[in-house]
Amino acid sequence: MSKLFFKGRIDPREKYQHFGYNTQRKTKLGSKNAPLILSVKTQERQLELEALLKQHNFYGEIIVDSAKPENTIQLDTLLSLPGTQTFEKTPNRNDPCVCGSGNKFKKCCG
Secondary structure (H helix, E strand, O other): OOOOOOOOOOOOOHHHOOOOOOOOOOOOOOOOOOOEEEEEOOHHHHHHHHHHHHHOOOOEEEEEOOOOOOEOHHHHHHHOOOOOOOOOOOOOOOOEOOOOOOOEOOOOOO
């Protein structure tokens, strides 16, 4: 496109590129760039969490300190994220109704 006929800026201003919500979308919590920071009280719990991180392909730093309370909130939120939902296919208008009445779907439940 020619610069003569374009009204506005082709490139965004550098001043505004790093402002706003979620400017680093590629940085995902639990990746190498943004590892999870977890704190536990015992070595056994550390081994459990390391196995869990390895199973789900997450990266994290586990700090063992018996004086501090256990903090695994970041890992719990990543594990409790909802997955992709799939729905059963809805019947077409002329298919038999799913309720078992014998009528077409459009006459019964549609």
